[in-house]
Amino acid sequence: MTRLLGTYYILLKRFGEQNWWPADSEFEVVIGAILTQSTSWKNVEKAIRNLKKKDVLNPEALYKIDVKNLSGLIRPAGYHNAKARKLKEFINYLHKNYEGNLSLMFQVPAENLRNELLSIWGIGPETADSIMLYAAGKPVFVVDAYTKRIFSRHGFVDGDIDYYGLKDFSEKNLPKDARVLNEFHALLVRLGKEHCRKTKPVCIGCPLEKQCKNKKTKISRKK
């Protein structure tokens, strides 16, 4: 077993299954993946509630709604004008190429699907991988700000590693199993929120405290 996989089991034992992605449908996962860009999930939930209330959280309605109305509904998620355009870019692509059928799109082989997603304006590496893993069920590792911070602070990778360096490292050291990759990313976000924040890291009680290399800000047990 790799050290990284061992870390996964440590987190799983401590936090339990996270049951990601919290959504009622694959389509909702895609929308959530775009809305959560650089935004806390609590704000995304409000935007999603608005979309549900107006009954537009489906491919047909989202295709028909005008971008201004859409922008107003997703306002709580921040960057609402930019995100409304992003949602429109995705839904237009889906209608143009797959008749608005997400299941049809997800039949595309993983590597091709990833390139297609990346070709859509507003969908970058992380959002593409989130959609691949949590909506399409493809076995890919999702890198985010928490992953980078946690892995560098705990000595898995250098702090200046880029997205694909981190993704390659992770996928080489973990089984190609969507269930594991799904759970691990969710556990890393949980760890990041509770113990490995950008500022004020709380190492005491962190399940990875012994491995932490964050000397500068690590909180000492000594009085």
Added chain:
DNA sequence: GGCCAGGACACCA
């Protein structure tokens, strides 16, 4: 009242 959150893109050197 400041910081930052489950990023991506445009622009510039």
Added chain:
DNA sequence: TGGTGTCATGGC
């Protein structure tokens, strides 16, 4: 290729 600015609301 890498650094910086922009997009913006809401919780803590």
